[in-house]
Amino acid sequence: MKYQSKLFLGVALAGALLTGCASNDTDSSGQTSDMNTYSEPTQSMESDVSAYEAQEPEVVLENIFYFEFDQATLTAEARRNLDAQIARLQKTTGPIRLEGHADERGTREYNMALGERRANSVADYMAINGIARYRIETVSYGEERPIAFGQSESAYSKNRRVELK
Amino acid sequence: MRKPLIITLLLLLWTLPSVADLTIEINEGKDDPVPIAVVPFGWKAGVTLREDVASIVERDLHRSGLFEPLSRADMLSRPANANEVYYRDWKSLGVDYVVVGELSFGRDNNLVARYELLDVNTQRSILQGEESQSFDKVRFLAHTISDRIYEKLTNVRGAFRTQLLYVSAVREGDNRFRYRLLKSDIDGVGEEVLADSMEPILAPTWSPDGKNIAYVSFRTTRPAIYLHNLQTGQRKQLTNFRGLNGAPAFSPDGKQLAMVLSKDGSPDIYVMDLASQSLKKVTNHFAIDTEPAWAPDGKSIYFTSDRGGKPQIYRVELASGSVERVTFEGDYNARARILGDGLGLVMVHRVQGRFHIAVQDFKRNRVEILTSTDLDESPSVAPNGSMLLYSTTYNGKGVLAAVSVDGGVRYRLPSRFGDVREPAWSPFLYE
Numbered sequence: 001m002k003y004q005s006k007l008f009l010g011v012a013l014a015g016a017l018l019t020g021c022a023s024n025d026t027d028s029s030g031q032t033s034d035m036n037t038y039s040e041p042t043q044s045m046e047s048d049v050s051a052y053e054a055q056e057p058e059v060v061l062e063n064i065f066y067f068e069f070d071q072a073t074l075t076a077e078a079r080r081n082l083d084a085q086i087a088r089l090q091k092t093t094g095p096i097r098l099e100g101h102a103d104e105r106g107t108r109e110y111n112m113a114l115g116e117r118r119a120n121s122v123a124d125y126m127a128i129n130g131i132a133r134y135r136i137e138t139v140s141y142g143e144e145r146p147i148a149f150g151q152s153e154s155a156y157s158k159n160r161r162v163e164l165k
Numbered sequence: 166m167r168k169p170l171i172i173t174l175l176l177l178l179w180t181l182p183s184v185a186d187l188t189i190e191i192n193e194g195k196d197d198p199v200p201i202a203v204v205p206f207g208w209k210a211g212v213t214l215r216e217d218v219a220s221i222v223e224r225d226l227h228r229s230g231l232f233e234p235l236s237r238a239d240m241l242s243r244p245a246n247a248n249e250v251y252y253r254d255w256k257s258l259g260v261d262y263v264v265v266g267e268l269s270f271g272r273d274n275n276l277v278a279r280y281e282l283l284d285v286n287t288q289r290s291i292l293q294g295e296e297s298q299s300f301d302k303v304r305f306l307a308h309t310i311s312d313r314i315y316e317k318l319t320n321v322r323g324a325f326r327t328q329l330l331y332v333s334a335v336r337e338g339d340n341r342f343r344y345r346l347l348k349s350d351i352d353g354v355g356e357e358v359l360a361d362s363m364e365p366i367l368a369p370t371w372s373p374d375g376k377n378i379a380y381v382s383f384r385t386t387r388p389a390i391y392l393h394n395l396q397t398g399q400r401k402q403l404t405n406f407r408g409l410n411g412a413p414a415f416s417p418d419g420k421q422l423a424m425v426l427s428k429d430g431s432p433d434i435y436v437m438d439l440a441s442q443s444l445k446k447v448t449n450h451f452a453i454d455t456e457p458a459w460a461p462d463g464k465s466i467y468f469t470s471d472r473g474g475k476p477q478i479y480r481v482e483l484a485s486g487s488v489e490r491v492t493f494e495g496d497y498n499a500r501a502r503i504l505g506d507g508l509g510l511v512m513v514h515r516v517q518g519r520f521h522i523a524v525q526d527f528k529r530n531r532v533e534i535l536t537s538t539d540l541d542e543s544p545s546v547a548p549n550g551s552m553l554l555y556s557t558t559y560n561g562k563g564v565l566a567a568v569s570v571d572g573g574v575r576y577r578l579p580s581r582f583g584d585v586r587e588p589a590w591s592p593f594l595y596e
Contacts (some may be wrong), residue, residue: 011172105520107500107513107542108367108587109425110469112388112475113453115430116409139387140409144365147340150561151540 039118059084065122067160069103074125082122085164086129096131097165098122100140101147103156108142115140122162198233198316199261201226203375205237206266206278207245214268216280216302221307222314225325225352228567229551231317231573235260241319252288260285264314269591271297278306282314292317304354309595318582323548327351328591330351330359330378330563337363346380348395351590353578359393367587372415375594378523379413379422392439403437412455414466422465423447423457434468434481443451448481448488456500461507467491469499480510492525494532502544502553504570510569511535511544511553522555524570535572545590546570554588 062085065078074082083140089096100119102111119138148158173330196454203223208214226232241254245267257262259556266280275297282292294313298306305326312323329351334342344370346360347359360366364383371378378393390404390413410517422437426444435458448454453470459466472479476499478492492498497515504510507527514523514532519539525532538557546553552574554567559577563584566577 010569104540106497106515107456107469109455110453110471110499112409112411113425113427113455116427116432117453138408141365141383143322144334144344144367144383145340145342151558 008098011124028113060086061139061140063164065162066157067118067162069156069160070106070114072114072121076123079124081123082125083129086126086131089126095149096126096136098136098138099145099163100163101145101159101163102143103145103159104146104151105156106143112140112142115142118160118162122164175234181384196347200235200259201232201264202235202240202255202258202260203264204240204243204245204266206268206280207301208244208268214276214304218268218303218307218310219264219266221304221352222311225308226315226404228352228576230576231315231319232571247281247283247290249536250283252283252285255285255507256472262318264309264310264335269290274300276300276303276306277372278310280310282317283552290404291399304350304394308350308352319353321551322549324547324551324590324593325388325593325594327548328588328594329353329554330371330380330589330591331585332366332369332587333583333585335564341429348583357594359395369414369587369589371416371589371591373417373419373592375592378589379415391424392422403442408432409455412413412456416459417463423459425455425457434466436466436483446484458501458503458510461505463480467501467503468508471502478510492532493523493530502546504546505548505550511546513542513544522553522568524572533572535568535570536566536575538566540567543587545588547590548593556588 062081065081066075068075084093098119100115102114116138119140125135126136146156146159169304174487183465203219203226205217207358218579220596223234227234235258239258241258241387244250244265246265249266250263250265262474263283263285264280265283266278269277276299277295279295281290283289284291292313294310296306296309310324311325315321315323322450328348330346330348331348333345337343342361344362344364344366345358346366347356348359349356351571360382362382362384364386367381369378371381376394376396378395380391380393381388388410389402390410392401392403404424404426406426409425409432409472412425419452420439422439424437425432426434426435430454431451433449436445436447437443447466448468450470450472452470453472454468456469457466458468464484465480467478467480469476470479473490475496477490478498478501479488483489484505492512495514495516501510501512501515509524511524511527512524514521516532516534521534522536522541522544523532523534536555536557539553540558544553544555550570552569554565554569556563563586564577565588566575568575
């Protein structure tokens, strides 16, 4: 597990380095990038997905990818869901926003960093699979925006996530 | 019949002086608090005061955990000055000290309080004072008296005229929150909204002179660090980098701001010179480096890093850039705050899956757990080093709590609504 996460970190770093130039280009203009130009998935895209589903029946188009406790590596399920999203996103050109989140355990700022690490994991996986890195913006919300409430493992597991917007 | 009563009650609540979100309950006290009687102050002018000065003093002293005030119902007499005090009566009640006082009109229609602190055992007056304030600052006047009495009896500077920053989150709709940055007196009264947003607000922190604060807001849908002047209300955006912009911390001289930025890929500690806004990178590691906290001498910064696999506290010397690990006990130590005397730190410490506030002294590196609740975070130390505030979860809600640095005293400050967290105790604001 540990070896795997280190390996992934290495891949993530390599990805970050490779895309560093592209990232910097969007830095200055990033603040004004118009989120409205991003169109919601249209009907035609949905039909593409159902074609994909026919191939692999267990895959559904998910906007949320979940993570294990204190981990930023993609689970097999998250990867399957991401593959389906990547297939869709390859047919589009708009900006992609990835929001990283953590559960409430641990300190807020550390969780902010953990949320970013998760969002970067997804971003790197997308980049490796052919999505242009300059399209992807990552923002971490740490533990500030939970979607499940209460102090239970089931709530925590729903909050450890990256959302594709 | 019932309805008018309810309406009357509602009206009554409405017209009561603005009671803040925070009310204090003492959960656990020191084993041997000093018994003290704060006698209601005499008041001859015949005008009803909105605030009870003696009661504010009494609650201040009680909250410190070092004093056990005598209930008013048990008082045999209500002397307003030393001449009216029968020491034997107070001795029979087991009281060590008595505070008496008188209120009157002063010049410019000010309120004047003359008060005395009496030692029951030696039968002597050990402190006499006079404070004057305008009528809208009665609470401040009372806190001033609390500070004087506390200092006289403990030899530690009182911190009753300090303030508190914190963040509240109120759920509005399914997964939406309304975030507010709030400031209040340290007893929770006089709450003031400094920022209000549907995007997260976090990490409020004070400048050492108490005139400015810094915090993080997502109001642009991305995190940025803001500098907010409390006197002018002016707000300035300091950072706008790709990635994390977080955890601001003023240097002890107030000229620099440490922060965490991930613009180069991974989160690192940076220091910004506030006059020129130039940045200096202080740590450089592919792991998470975050939560900077200045050493009191300003020469090094403590921070959290998972460079060893799990989050631990490290220290970087600013001149040389050399980094050393500071915490070794446990597999999760984070968000250090350094005690004012520089002799130790408080931090979030995980034991058996539960998060507590712990203190570690630098001499023996011994870790002592101060809290018994779970999900405890954001410790913030009082400027006199006596207590610290932190946030915890109680009945499923985020609440603020306080604990003395020796662990002997604890109390909770429940919020009326929403979740409150990230308390930041101000520096001393008044002489």
